[in-house]
Amino acid sequence: MKTTITVNGEARALDLDPRTTLLDALRETLRLTGTKKGCDHGQCGACTVLVNGTRINSCLSLAVMHDGDAVTTIEGVGQVGALAPIQQAFLTEDAFQCGYCTPGQICSALGMLAEVAANQPSQETTDLTGPIRLTDDELRERMSGNICRCSAYPQIVAAIRAVSGLPA
Amino acid sequence: MRPFTYERAASVEAAVKSAAQTPNAKFIAGGTNLLDLMKLEIETPAHLIDVGRLPIAGIEDTADGGLRIGAMATNSHVAADVRVRSRYPVLTQAIVAGGSGQLRNKATTGGNLLQRTRCAYFYDTSKPCNKRQPGSGCGALEGLNRNSAIFGASHACIATHPSDMAVALTALDATVETLSPSGQARSFSILELHRLPGETPDVETHLIPGELITAIVLPPPPAGGQVYRKVRDRASYAAGLASVAVAGGNLALGSVAHKPWRAEKAEAALALGSSPVEAIAAELAEATHSSRNGFKIDLLRRLVPVAVAQANGGEA
Numbered sequence: 001m002k003t004t005i006t007v008n009g010e011a012r013a014l015d016l017d018p019r020t021t022l023l024d025a026l027r028e029t030l031r032l033t034g035t036k037k038g039c040d041h042g043q044c045g046a047c048t049v050l051v052n053g054t055r056i057n058s059c060l061s062l063a064v065m066h067d068g069d070a071v072t073t074i075e076g077v078g079q080v081g082a083l084a085p086i087q088q089a090f091l092t093e094d095a096f097q098c099g100y101c102t103p104g105q106i107c108s109a110l111g112m113l114a115e116v117a118a119n120q121p122s123q124e125t126t127d128l129t130g131p132i133r134l135t136d137d138e139l140r141e142r143m144s145g146n147i148c149r150c151s152a153y154p155q156i157v158a159a160i161r162a163v164s165g166l167p168a
Numbered sequence: 169m170r171p172f173t174y175e176r177a178a179s180v181e182a183a184v185k186s187a188a189q190t191p192n193a194k195f196i197a198g199g200t201n202l203l204d205l206m207k208l209e210i211e212t213p214a215h216l217i218d219v220g221r222l223p224i225a226g227i228e229d230t231a232d233g234g235l236r237i238g239a240m241a242t243n244s245h246v247a248a249d250v251r252v253r254s255r256y257p258v259l260t261q262a263i264v265a266g267g268s269g270q271l272r273n274k275a276t277t278g279g280n281l282l283q284r285t286r287c288a289y290f291y292d293t294s295k296p297c298n299k300r301q302p303g304s305g306c307g308a309l310e311g312l313n314r315n316s317a318i319f320g321a322s323h324a325c326i327a328t329h330p331s332d333m334a335v336a337l338t339a340l341d342a343t344v345e346t347l348s349p350s351g352q353a354r355s356f357s358i359l360e361l362h363r364l365p366g367e368t369p370d371v372e373t374h375l376i377p378g379e380l381i382t383a384i385v386l387p388p389p390p391a392g393g394q395v396y397r398k399v400r401d402r403a404s405y406a407a408g409l410a411s412v413a414v415a416g417g418n419l420a421l422g423s424v425a426h427k428p429w430r431a432e433k434a435e436a437a438l439a440l441g442s443s444p445v446e447a448i449a450a451e452l453a454e455a456t457h458s459s460r461n462g463f464k465i466d467l468l469r470r471l472v473p474v475a476v477a478q479a480n481g482g483e484a
Contacts, residue, residue: 001174018174018216021203041204048270054244057270060200064174065218112269120248123264123404128253144404145268 003067007032008076018064023047025063026073034074034103038147045146048104048111049073055111057145074103077110086110086163093159097150105146109160112142116166134166169206176218180347180382183219187378188349190215195380197240198274200267201283210284210293210300220276224382227251233388236345239278239381243267243333246277256386258394258413262336265398268405278381281334281344281361282373285327285426286407288312298324299369313458315409318465319425325369326458328423329362330407335422336396338430339413343385349378355385362427369426390416393479398422399467410467414479419472421451424464434472444473 003014005022007030014029023040026032026049035058038046042060049058050072058071078084086106089095096102116132124141125132132138139157148156161168177183187193194213196202197220205211225240227249235256237246246252247263267275284290289297289307296305308316308326316326342358361373375381398411411422417438419431433454437447448469455465 018172019169040207042200042268042271045268045270054273055270056274057200060203060271061274062174062196062199062203062216065196065199065220067176108270111273115244115269118248120244121253121260121264122269123261125264128257128260129250141404142269145270 001064003064005063005066005068006070008072009070014063016063018062020063021059022049022051022061022063022066022071023058026058026071029063032073032075035107036100036103038101038104043147044101044104045108046101046104048108048146050107050111053111053114055108072107074106077106086159089159089162090156093155093162094152095155095159096148096152101146101148101150105143105148105156108143108146109156109163112139113160113164115142116164134161134164134168136161136168139164170209170212170214172206172213172216174216174218177222180219180222180224180380181351183217183222184347184349184351184378184380186215186217187380190217193217193378195219197276197279198242199279200271200275201279205284208291208293210291219380225276230385235386237277237384237386239276239383241277243272243275243277243280244269246333247272255389256336256340256394256415258339258396258415259333259336259386261396262332262398262411262413265396265408265411266332277333277384280331281337281358281381281384283331284372286330287316287327290327299327299365299372302368302370309458312460314460315407315423316458316461317425318455318457318461319421319429320364321426321456322365322367322369324367325365325426327365327369327426329425329427330423331428332396332398332408332411332422334358334362334428335411335420336413336415337384337386338420338428339394339415339418340386340389341415341418343387344381345383345385346375346379346381348376353382358384358428359430365426372426390418392416393481395475395479397471397475397478399471410464410471412468412472412475414475419447419451419476421468421472424455424468431472438476444476445469447476448472 038044192214408423434451
């Protein structure tokens with residue numbers, strides 16, 4: 001089935017079995033293997049990408065559902081020699097051990113910070129009608145869809161905090 | 169996944185028409201629950217009708233002071249809407265208590281209502297489950313039933329409905345709007361959407377085949393406070409063990425029945441001047457439990473009075 005998806009700024013024409021998830025299209029068809037397959041059931045967050053600027057689990061979406069969409073993967077966030085600030089922050093704060101969850105953590109963090117900037121609430125938001133204050137509890141709650149089995153959570157929080165420009 | 173064909177519906181009318189004409193067709197919107205189940209071959213549609221881009225995703229004020237929420241509005245969009253946050257805070261609180269940020273960005277209002285149970289026997293295709301395979305039996309009855317129902321269960325099924333959002337909508341007296349394959353639009357109380365399991369737990373709603381939920385309509389908010397409280401095994405991104413939505417004098421309970429459970433006996437007791445402790449005791453008098461989920465009765469006995477007090481301005 002013919003589908004065109006703009007990936008990291010480049011329109012990519014694909015011809016796919018409808019069963020192909022967005023994750024598999026990225027990894028297997030487009031060979032963009034930065035996005036990781038963890039659980040393949042939306043529980044771990046390793047496959048998180050940005051679709052039209054919004055973070056989603058690419059494993060729980062069919063590629064054909066994204067005809068015309070703009071997808072950003074970790075390869076589009078930054079590259080070696082031209083790292084995005086959040087990628088540099090993960091290095092500076094030592095925010096990973098094995099690194100398998102890191103592309104998903106970074107894409108999720110970018111989407112999460114955009115949600116905070118748009119004043120979207122979370123379950124840690126006590127005042128639903130006021131501005132969001134990104135406390136550490138807020139930050140951790142908003143990142144709960146991304147697990148890190150090496151348990152680098154304190155450093156992940158520090159890295160995201162560093163690029164957020166927001167006080168705790 | 170089993171092979172299937174895919175189409176993107178051009179209109180709401182075309183979607184229901186296609187659903188009526190195509191054997192074993194399913195609507196897909198966000199896909200977060202359906203695709204998960206298709207990977208496990210628990211759901212095996214032959215045809216998917218993508219309704220995710222239909223122009224029924226907006227949230228608009230109604231003439232009587234309520235809100236109409238389009239069925240394709242994402243959970244994130246609804247939770248963040250300033251009118252929902254200020255007038256229906258129980259709905260925002262319930263939505264953000266469910267799933268993860270990534271899931272809420274895809275999951276839709278209509279799809280959230282129609283998600284399937286998280287009962288382990290429904291998911292494990294090596295085990296009996298009357299919901300997944302009618303007539304095969306219920307593994308949960310004598311098995312790992314810690315998260316099973318305490319209201320309205322049958323000998324065929326003790327699964328629970330997993331939605332948080334639906335519990336708030338039930339307390340808010342929401343109305344469901346649909347379009348049927350014959351082109352007929354209808355609306356009915358959310359209390360009439362889901363079925364209790366009875367002998368046919370595989371039939372979960374009163375929707376007719378091919379009928380599409382198009383909107384949820386909220387009446388003006390009831391007088392009094394609102395709150396959603398959820399108890400679960402970890403602090404975030406976990407299905408509930410028990411939850412309660414309070415909206416004025418309305419009470420709905422989550423994760424304790426095959427459908428969001430409107431606690432009418434407790435409401436009646438409260439209306440007659442009973443204390444919240446007495447009120448929830450009246451509701452729990454008809455609760456039943458299996459070998460491992462009796463603790464849910466104690467959870468509700470403690471949770472509901474706290475939530476009612478919190479909704480009325482007391483301490484959490």
